[in-house]
Amino acid sequence: MSDWTDCLDFGVSIAKQASETVLAAFLLQKEVQLKSSPADLVTETDQRVERILISAIRARFPLHRFIGEESVAAGEPCVLTDEPTWIIDPIDGTVNFVHRFPFVAISIAFTVNKQTEFGIVYSCVEDKLFHAQRGRGAFLNGEKLQASGQEDVSKCVVVTEIGAERDDLALSTMTSNILRLLQLPVHGVRALGTAAVDMCHVATGGADAYYHIGMHCWDIAASAIIVQEAGGVVMDTDGSDFDMMSRRVIAASSTSVANSIAQVVQAFPCRRDDEDPTRCVCGAAGVKGV
Numbered sequence: 001m002s003d004w005t006d007c008l009d010f011g012v013s014i015a016k017q018a019s020e021t022v023l024a025a026f027l028l029q030k031e032v033q034l035k036s037s038p039a040d041l042v043t044e045t046d047q048r049v050e051r052i053l054i055s056a057i058r059a060r061f062p063l064h065r066f067i068g069e070e071s072v073a074a075g076e077p078c079v080l081t082d083e084p085t086w087i088i089d090p091i092d093g094t095v096n097f098v099h100r101f102p103f104v105a106i107s108i109a110f111t112v113n114k115q116t117e118f119g120i121v122y123s124c125v126e127d128k129l130f131h132a133q134r135g136r137g138a139f140l141n142g143e144k145l146q147a148s149g150q151e152d153v154s155k156c157v158v159v160t161e162i163g164a165e166r167d168d169l170a171l172s173t174m175t176s177n178i179l180r181l182l183q184l185p186v187h188g189v190r191a192l193g194t195a196a197v198d199m200c201h202v203a204t205g206g207a208d209a210y211y212h213i214g215m216h217c218w219d220i221a222a223s224a225i226i227v228q229e230a231g232g233v234v235m236d237t238d239g240s241d242f243d244m245m246s247r248r249v250i251a252a253s254s255t256s257v258a259n260s261i262a263q264v265v266q267a268f269p270c271r272r273d274d275e276d277p278t279r280c281v282c283g284a285a286g287v288k289g290v
């Protein structure tokens with residue numbers, strides 16, 4: 001039975017190839033379109049990188065399926081099946097990319113029977129390649145990663161994201177979550193602008209925890225297995241098992257830190273990634289020109 005190493009190796013090589021497209025555009029002026037909110041951006045490079053990745057994978061593995069951020073925005077379904085599936089965020093950190101803030105990543109996860117077999121996060125400007133394969137550890141540029149193991153939330157550096165939502169409920173929930181964490185207190189709260197790279201910092205031990213509400217499966221599927229394989233813990237913000245479609249995640253150095261954060265953090269309602277958009281009027285994706 002395949003251990004999917006051929007797919008992992010192929011994913012690493014095409015992530016590195018596709019990063020040339022990201023880097024070539026990084027310093028240029030970008031034409032920006034809006035998706036779900038005034039802070040949810042997409043550029044021609046996001047769409048081009050996704051096309052490059054999917055066409056290369058499809059040519060090599062014609063039966064495999066895809067969940068890609070920009071394909072879903074264009075109307076493709078976001079449903080995880082038992083078939084081998086590549087979950088792709090062509091540029092994680094598009095706002096950073098537009099502003100030339102140097103944290104942008106290509107994130108690729110691969111699932112079979114709905115279980116993640118490997119994850120790749122390539123932080124292009126930093127030239128940092130994070131990867132993990134189920135049961136085989138997590139690595140940064142080939143060096144093995146280990147989460148910090150910190151058990152005391154008051155000694156943690158916690159990473160989160162401000163997110164793209166700008167409605168009152170999301171903003172007040174997001175800011176009050178940060179306030180409650182600072183009051184615990186924690187050592188610090190950070191945000192790099194890319195969920196994938198944020199979470200990889202938990203895997204390195206440089207940060208002790210990460211939480212986020214409102215992101216999508218393609219933002220965190222790859223980095224979730226990287227955290228787990230580095231000895232960290234991944235769960236839902238409500239304390240239940242991690243579900244990459246739920247739009248909620250805590251990644252932490254230990255179960256006790258994850259539980260402490262779950263007790264403090266409140267979620268605002270988000271439509272699941274795999275919910276049929278025709279059944280709900282809220283938060284529809286789709287690209288609007290500006």
Ligand SMILES: Nc1ncnc2c1ncn2[C@@H]1O[C@H](CO)[C@@H](O)[C@H]1OP(=O)(O)O
Pocket residue numbers: 036040041069089091092093094095161162163164165193194195196213214215216219
């Ligand atoms: N609607 C949303 N709410 C919160 N985070 C989102 C979001 N859409 C995307 N993100 C992700 O959150 C981080 C920025 O806050 C990025 O990883 C960004 O991914 P993106 O750059 O691929 O869009």
Ligand SMILES: [Mg+2]
Pocket residue numbers: 089091092093195218219
């Ligand atoms: Mg993203």
Ligand SMILES: [Mg+2]
Pocket residue numbers: 046069089090091092093094
């Ligand atoms: Mg993206």
